[in-house]
Amino acid sequence: MKTLREKILDSFRRIRERGEDGVWISLLQLEDVITQAERVESDARELPLRGRTFAIKDNIDLAGLPTTAACPAFRYRPERSATVVQRLIDAGAVPIGKTHLDQFATGLNGTRSPYGFPRNFYDSAYISGGSSSGSAIAVAAGLVDFALGTDTAGSGRVPAAFNNLVGFKPTRGSWSASGVVPACRTLDCITVLARTVQEASQVDKVARGFDPDDSYSRTPADFQPPQRFRIGVLPPEEREFFGDEEYAELYGTATERAASLGWIVDEFDYRPFRYAADLLYQGPWVAERYSAAKSLIETNPNAIHPVVRSILLAARKFSAVDAFEAQYRLAELARESEKTWQTADALLLPSAGTIYTIEQILAAPIELNSNLGRYTNFMNLLDLCGIAIPAGFRSDRIPFGVTLFAKAWADPLLFALAREFEKSQQ
Secondary structure (H helix, E strand, O other): OOOOHHHHHHHHHHHHHHHOOOOOOEEEEHHHHHHHHHHHHHHHHHHHHOOOOOEOOEEEEOOOOOOOOOOOHHEEEEOOOHHHHHHHHOOOOOEEEEEEOOOOHOOOOOOOOOOOOOOOOOOOEEEEOOOOOOHHHHHHHHOOOOOEEEEOOOOOOOOHHHOOOEEEOOOOOOOOOOOEEOOOOOOEEEEEOOOOHHHHHHHHHEEEEEOOOOOOOOOOOOOOOOOOOOEEEHHHHOOOOOHHHHHHHHHHHHHHHHOOOOEEEEEEEHHHHHHHHHHHHHHHHHHHHHHOOOHHHHHOHHHHHHHHHHHHHHHHHHHHHHHHHHHHHHHHHHHHHHHHHHHOOEEEEEEOOOOOOOHHHHHHHHHHHHHHOOOOEEEEOOEEEEEEEEEEEOOOOEOOOOOEEEOOOOOOHHHHHHHHHHHHHO
């Protein structure tokens, strides 16, 4: 078994051999990583993440490296690491560097960056998914044990699905967002991408916890696990796969697998969730994205990726009245969606309805990206937690994934369900 030092040397060697693969925006100096590893190995305390290496999406602060949010003109050097990053380091995990993302975490495809972009681990003609694109490929390629991403509209779940990974999005506010460049500050979550449910669960145990420095941090509510698992699945009329017949078949297989585990599987009304998803980009929440990059877009708009710039500038059309009316509409949809939880403990959806080639995305960047968010965009708006898990491959070996999600603070339930689903595929 390799020592931590050997493991790190091997990671850096493989990173060099891969060359300009679009995964990394910046790396720590090898000697600094080795020094940190030696500190971990000499620590006599029980460290739950001892010997694990990890990558950090470059909209999350890591002391010692600049944060760019994939925008060179936005670049700054933080004085300290984000709260979650520091918790992981204190638990024995060793960071390697900062990974690629769709600029300002605005996108689900991974191509919106002036630094270049990573490609799908299984087929380089296809997108990696985003916005946590580099984090997904760093894990899929075995360069690190796990990676941090963020998730506002699906940025931690979609790239996980496209690269055969687990992507866990905790209850909003259960992980601190202190030290994160906001996309939509009221909705953002740090997420973990890992190869197994167990790995994601171990990271979650270290990362979660109230942070007084984060004004959106929350204390947990009580959660009582159900005696039997009731799982909601999409009715046939809501199964939109954009012509991808194999993804459709794989979703059907996943629902059958859920039933074979003894879960009570039944269809649910997806309409309030779908309508809520439409609000994220078609409603005034896009103004939060504008707010995050306000000073730059107003002084140097050409420094922003053209597709991202067009999305941010669309925020100018929304008024305060629009914002309140959208909040009223969201409250109506949230109340309507609550009926679902009377008959279901968790819901099972495709993580994405299809996947696109890089060429396809570049030709139609807004429309196709919107398709990718059909089954993810509502989750933070409706205060839900979710975990994306692998669920098979198309005949061309492109991965397919499903997402289990539930009400806020039902994170333990999701881990229990995901472990069962994962084990059934082994």
